[in-house]
Amino acid sequence: xxxxxxxxxxxxALLEVRDLAVEFATYGGTVQAVRGVSFSVEKxxxxxxxxxxxxxxxxxxxxxMGLIPMPPGRITAGSARLNGVEVLGCNxxxxxxxxxxxxxxxxxxxxxxxxxTMRIGDQIAEPLxxxxxxxxxxxxxxxxxxxxxxxxxxxxxxxxxxPFEFSGGxxxxxxxxMAIACKPSILIADEPTTALxxxxxxxxxxxxxxxxxxTGMAIVLITHDLGVVARVADEVAVMYAGKxxxxxxxxxxxxxxxxxxxxxxxxxxxxxxxxxxxKLNPIDGSPPDLFAPPPGCGYCPRxxxxxxxxxxxxxxNFEVAxxxxxxxxxHHPQARISPAAPSIPRELYVGERA
Amino acid sequence: xxxxxxxxxxxGLITVWFIATATFFAMHNVPGDxxxxxxxxxxxIRANLEAKYGLDQPVTTQYFIYLKNIVRGDFGISFAQENRxxxxxxxxxxxxxxxxxxxxxxIAAVGGILWGSLTALYRNRxxxxxxxxxxxxxxxxxxxxxxxxxxxxxxxLNNLAGTTVLPVAGWGTIYHMLVxxxxxxLSTMAYxxxxxxxxxxxxxxxxxxxxxxxxxxxxxxIFARHQLRNAVLPVxxxxxxxxxxxxxxxxxxxxVFAIPGLGRFxxxxxxxxxxxxxxxxxxxxxxxxxxxxxxxxxxxxxxDPRVRMx
Numbered sequence: 001x002x003x004x005x006x007x008x009x010x011x012x013a014l015l016e017v018r019d020l021a022v023e024f025a026t027y028g029g030t031v032q033a034v035r036g037v038s039f040s041v042e043k044x045x046x047x048x049x050x051x052x053x054x055x056x057x058x059x060x061x062x063x064x065m066g067l068i069p070m071p072p073g074r075i076t077a078g079s080a081r082l083n084g085v086e087v088l089g090c091n092x093x094x095x096x097x098x099x100x101x102x103x104x105x106x107x108x109x110x111x112x113x114x115x116x117t118m119r120i121g122d123q124i125a126e127p128l129x130x131x132x133x134x135x136x137x138x139x140x141x142x143x144x145x146x147x148x149x150x151x152x153x154x155x156x157x158x159x160x161x162x163p164f165e166f167s168g169g170x171x172x173x174x175x176x177x178m179a180i181a182c183k184p185s186i187l188i189a190d191e192p193t194t195a196l197x198x199x200x201x202x203x204x205x206x207x208x209x210x211x212x213x214x215t216g217m218a219i220v221l222i223t224h225d226l227g228v229v230a231r232v233a234d235e236v237a238v239m240y241a242g243k244x245x246x247x248x249x250x251x252x253x254x255x256x257x258x259x260x261x262x263x264x265x266x267x268x269x270x271x272x273x274x275x276x277x278x279k280l281n282p283i284d285g286s287p288p289d290l291f292a293p294p295p296g297c298g299y300c301p302r303x304x305x306x307x308x309x310x311x312x313x314x315x316x317n318f319e320v321a322x323x324x325x326x327x328x329x330x331h332h333p334q335a336r337i338s339p340a341a342p343s344i345p346r347e348l349y350v351g352e353r354a
Numbered sequence: 355x356x357x358x359x360x361x362x363x364x365x366g367l368i369t370v371w372f373i374a375t376a377t378f379f380a381m382h383n384v385p386g387d388x389x390x391x392x393x394x395x396x397x398x399i400r401a402n403l404e405a406k407y408g409l410d411q412p413v414t415t416q417y418f419i420y421l422k423n424i425v426r427g428d429f430g431i432s433f434a435q436e437n438r439x440x441x442x443x444x445x446x447x448x449x450x451x452x453x454x455x456x457x458x459x460x461i462a463a464v465g466g467i468l469w470g471s472l473t474a475l476y477r478n479r480x481x482x483x484x485x486x487x488x489x490x491x492x493x494x495x496x497x498x499x500x501x502x503x504x505x506x507x508x509x510x511l512n513n514l515a516g517t518t519v520l521p522v523a524g525w526g527t528i529y530h531m532l533v534x535x536x537x538x539x540l541s542t543m544a545y546x547x548x549x550x551x552x553x554x555x556x557x558x559x560x561x562x563x564x565x566x567x568x569x570x571x572x573x574x575x576i577f578a579r580h581q582l583r584n585a586v587l588p589v590x591x592x593x594x595x596x597x598x599x600x601x602x603x604x605x606x607x608x609x610v611f612a613i614p615g616l617g618r619f620x621x622x623x624x625x626x627x628x629x630x631x632x633x634x635x636x637x638x639x640x641x642x643x644x645x646x647x648x649x650x651x652x653x654x655x656x657x658d659p660r661v662r663m664x
Binding site for chain 2: 065066067069091097098099100101104105107109112113114115116117118126127130131162164175178179
């Protein structure tokens with residue numbers, strides 16, 4: 001390995017993102033969409049990035065892929081190292097584009113994410129021709145294999161069809177086949193099931209997991225659906241207002257939630273248990289205006305546990321347990337002893353998994 | 355696809371029949387009559403002439419004779435010019451108009467697609483502003499003004515060069531065709547540029563272009579494979595009406611550049627009330643346009659699979 005080691009004491013992760021900050025210059029001012037995001041992805045694991053609309057989760061991964069239109073977008077700080085090599089702001093490493101070869105990506109709306117005037121097979125063959133130098137014929141027959149790997153029946157016939165002849169679920173399978181064509185080490189899935197109905201959603205998630213076991217690729221899953229997270233994730237990062245507020249294993253996040261926002265999300269999940277309450281528990285208020293982000297914690301105005309300090313100083317990232325981080329002043333040693341600090345009800349911590 | 359083409363051809367034939375019928379009855383309702391001129395005709399001569407041309411028959415009978423002749427490809431004899439059949443006029447002069455028109459359409463389409471893509475890719479930068487300024491000029495300045503100015507330009511060029519680089523007017527060689535075709539296609543080119551620009555801007559930000567980027571396809575190939583083919587669809591849609599605009603606009607350019615095209619005969623026939631020539635050229639032009647539009651639709655089907663298969 002010729003790459004630069006990030007931290008000498010540990011083996012560098014497959015993908016290591018540090019302090020990423022992205023902003024957009026608009027007519028109304030500058031939107032600070034991502035404000036210092038750090039995470040790492042391990043080989044063969046699934047990291048889920050959760051958060052509500054506009055919290056910066058898509059911008060985070062799109063800036064890694066060089067898909068942010070610049071201008072108006074601008075990466076102001078941070079680094080992203082793939083196998084120890086910096087990839088932020090430059091997608092071509094050693095004369096090769098890492099996109100499609102080392103990182104694959106699938107998107108939210110499969111209906112519009114494929115070229116309507118190009119055969120499905122040709123679109124899947126494209127990265128193989130581009131990165132591996134396959135002839136069109138060879139790439140097309142490989143595309144048929146990839147389609148059957150993605151569990152599309154009659155793959156040879158389907159490869160000759162156009163996107164308008166496919167259903168939404170089938171298109172997302174084709175998208176997956178396209179993204180994994182060159183056997184990338186990371187697959188970024190940007191809300192892959194949002195546009196699909198629930199049964200298809202489950203099939204797509206199963207397919208992703210099967211492919212992960214077969215190929216050993218890591219998956220970065222962007223979603224706002226906690227049900228999806230619980231189903232597939234190993235690690236979870238909860239994003240709010242351009243920052244990761246809580247980060248840990250899927251069990252840490254669901255059973256030992258530390259950040260009030262994660263708690264709020266969990267409480268807001270609808271349940272179909274007839275014995276339990278039927279009313280939704282939304283988080284009141286709305287996220288802060290990222291044109292002028294608040295000096296303190298972004299969640300402060302909506303937080304039932306907010307303290308005086310929350311309004312003025314951004315919380316530090318506390319390690320509440322091993323590899324479980326929460327960006328909240330409640331974890332400060334002084335907050336625990338301070339009479340002003342509220343205690344988070346114990347039952348909220350150990351809430352049932354939905 | 356064959357079924358689609360067949361369906362379009364039948365639709366085209368119905369359109370042509372409609373044009374022929376409308377022309378016939380319109381000409382019948384025009385005041386005046388072909389035998390009315392300076393020389394006084396006695397009622398006997400008049401009756402003889404009417405019998406000769408079938409004008410004493412009821413209108414419906416005349417209409418069916420007219421339709422029968424059209425189906426046989428016979429548009430009759432000119433009233434105003436001696437010993438000239440309408441078919442001869444079309445045969446001699448239509449190829450000239452057709453070459454000019456086709457050349458103008460090609461220049462307009464290629465230019466429109468090229469400049470439109472360029473402005474979209476250089477959005478809000480100097481090439482965009484410059485081309486869009488010229489586009490507004492091209493749309494707003496009428497073709498006879500541009501024709502005259504371009505003639506002046508050719509004269510200046512020839513004077514500077516000392517020899518005839520380009521002929522100012524006339525017809526014969528490819529050099530005679532270039533400038534008139536450019537002038538004729540200019541306003542359509544400007545219109546297509548605008549259309550191509552907005553269509554390309556939409557495609558540049560589309561999801562499937564983002565997908566292509568995420569696959570690591572280099573920009574030049576994204577442009578050629580993903581953007582161009584999709585962005586060009588709306589341009590092809592309006593190409594049919596554009597052909598109509600260019601062929602009818604051709605009359606003016608033909609006169610300014612002294613080109614022996616069909617347009618001049620068409621206009622003169624209307625001025626002289628040369629009934630058969632008016633009807634013949636109208637029906638002929640109508641048929642030509644209808645089938646050009648069908649051709650464009652078929653091309654569209656080849657480019658967009660959604661049209662081809664539905």
